[in-house]
Each structure stands twice: as C-alpha cells, then as structure tokens.
Amino acid sequence: MKRADRKFMEDGIRTLHTFNSTPELKGNTRYIFTDADMQARDYLKSLIKEAGLELYEDGIGNIFAVLRGEDSKLPPVWTGSHFDTVINGGMYDGVVGSLGAIEALKVIKDSGERHLRDIAAVLFTSEESGRFGIGCLGSHFITGEEGFVSIEDTKRIKDDSGVTLYEAMTERGYGKDFEKIRKKKGDIFAFIELHIEQGPVLESMGIPIGIVTGITAPTYISVTIKGEQRHAGSTPMNARKDSMCAFAEIVLELESYAKSLGHPNFCATVGKVNVSPNASNVIAGEVRFTIDLRGIKSKPKDKMAEDIIRFFAYLKEKRGVKIEYHIDANDKPMFSNENLVELIEGVCEDKKLPYHKMNSGAYHDSLMMAKLCPMAMIFVPSKDGISHDPDEYTSMDEIMEGMDVLCESVLRIANRTEPLN
Ligand SMILES: [Zn+2]
Structure with missing residues (x-):
C-alpha cells in the first residue's frame, strides 16, 4: 500500500x-455552525469530492465520505x-483524525487495495462543547441516547445568547431527515479514530504510537x-454565612479527594465560577460553579460524586449556607x-x-461510538503534552507514523470476516 500523502495532511492542517473566528488571537476558534465552521465544512467536502469518494451529510451535519468495498x-x-x-x-x-480519515480512504483507493467492507470517513459535528455546552454533539445523535434523538431535542439545547441548536442548524440548511442520523448496534462493524494524545505520556517515553485501551468519562x-x-x-467573622468560604472548602476537598485516589485517570476540577455580587467589600451572597469529575472506572467515579454531595450536607450544617446542585452529565468510561x-x-x-497501550484522559467521539460498535483509538504524541491551546503541536513525521498505522489498520479491519465481539 502507498504511504499517506504528507503534503495533503500538511496543507489540510494549514488550510x-x-x-477561524478569532484571527486576532494566536490560536483557532471554530464553533459549530459559525462562518468558520461552514468554511471548514466546504473545504473538507471539496477534498472528499476531489478524492472521488462518495459524499453525504446527515441532518446534524456529520460529514461522511464512503469508499465502497x-x-x-x-x-x-x-x-x-x-x-x-x-x-x-x-x-x-x-x-x-479528520483529514487522516479522508486520506486513509484515498490511500486505500489509489493503491488499488481490495477490501470486503465499505469504509467510511466520518467527520463529526461539534465534538467540543464550546457553543452549546454539550460535547460530542454529532456522535451523541448518532448513538441516539435519551435527549439526543429527535429534532425536538435540538429545540431545548441553547447557546449562551439563547439561540437554539434547532435555529442554528436550520439556518445553515441542516435538520433534514433527522430520523436517519441514528445508528443501531450492528450497523457499524468497527470505529477507529486517530487523534493527538493531548498529554505528555508518549513524548516522555519517546514512543511514537499510543493504542488506547480505555477512555475516561466525565x-x-x-x-x-x-x-x-x-x-x-x-459583619463579625462569627456572624457570617459566607458562600465563598464554603466554595473554597469544596474546591480543596475535591482536590484532596481526587489526589487520594492516586491514579492518573481520576481527576476533579473546578474551572468555572461566578461570584455574586463579586465586590471586594461585600461578603459573597452566592457562588455558582461547575464540578468536572473524570474517571476510568464508573464505580469510583460515582462514589466520588456521591461523597462530594455528602460533603455539601456537612457544609450546609457547618456554615449555615444553602447548596443546590444538578448532575448535568454522568457518562460511563468505555473500553476499546x-x-x-x-x-x-x-x-x-x-x-x-x-x-504504548494507554488510557485516554480526554474524551472523544470514540467514547460515544463505543456504545454502538467495537472501538479503538490511535494516539500520536503532543509536544510538551499541550492541547486546547495555540501551542498544541505534533510534528509531521509523527503524524505520518500515525497515518501508517491508521491506513493499514483500517484496511485489515475492512477485510476481516471474523466477528470482533
Ligand atoms: Zn479532539
């Protein structure tokens, strides 16, 4: 089989x-159904057409390229x-992994490799949660879990300015044939995703390829x-019901709890907070914040959530504050x-x-796809472990090694007749 085209990958990444919605910044911002996202879609679709692959989009904007087997x-x-x-x-x-998927199909096609099964490149709509606060939007609708099934569901999902997913989607011409988005078990033989590691493990070990065995869930x-x-x-110190102090106790409790588990794939983070009235000379009346728990096993992750909720009860007693909470998501870790x-x-x-066989601390569309079909991921190194940052970097040599593994793996899976179970 031919090698993947380095220039295709390089040009694609640059283009x-x-x-980018924020050209004034060093990095890149591309949220679902913005102009930048639509331009990226047009570009990716043009690449698929140029490659002579079948092209279609589903109702939520997942883009597919198909090579018939x-x-x-x-x-x-x-x-x-x-x-x-x-x-x-x-x-x-x-x-x-998006450009890599198109290129993998091209390589298999142009090399004239025989394969039994159809191979599809799927470019998912909005894996990041930036605009609508929900990660893996496209793959959520493909798996069709509760809350991500019908067009009605898109009417309750809103961005920060109150625009619903339904409005954003239909304005761009999507939303048609919505019932066809959902796939069921047995529809897909296997899903495989090439992705940057987004952590320091591979680089620190000097190893070019990571094979993901499990994905932590939030x-x-x-x-x-x-x-x-x-x-x-x-207000004397002993006459206060200070919501900021209660907040501080929760943050530190979470930190020591997650650390006490002593495992790199169990984490707790408070990354977003709103303080009211947010004034230097006023005791905070209200603090609103988010908790992000990650774990590679459900039981200890669920226990972490239960224990922190129990801690709320203790704090209410201790500090005389009220604490309300809502569990917005509780995903299950999945295994390759x-x-x-x-x-x-x-x-x-x-x-x-x-x-190197490893777990993924970040979640991916693969986490959703694993609910439908056998899944595996290939990682390539991230320089200094940096990701979600303008300094994110993986060398072309490393990307090409990842492509070598992706192309060959996809071909072998496409010729596999035994079940993967
Ligand atoms: Zn990603």
Missing part, C-alpha cells in the same frame, strides 16, 4: 487553521474525528451556594475492543513502530 451489504468500517475547536485552541486536535455537576450578602467590615487493540498492535509490530 483548516485559516477558518466488495460487499456493501456487510457492516462498514468507520474512521474519523472532529473538525471544530475549543476557544483559541490548537491546529491538531480532531483535525489530524461527570458534570453544577452547584449554587447561597449564603448571606453582608458588609465586609461590619481487545481484538481491535490486538490488530493495531500487529500493525505496529509489522511496521516496527514502538507503541
């Missing part, structure tokens, strides 16, 4: 970087990633603490298919590429 009745192999970014993000997150909790808004000078992992290991060995 996608020009579709010898038996289109067999469930197809899917490979792909996303092409949106976080605010002021990098050039590689999602983009490598639990999101939004919390409001209500205390008493009082004068900062005339062992047969797929073995197959990718075999590819790395044949290509004499050292690899």
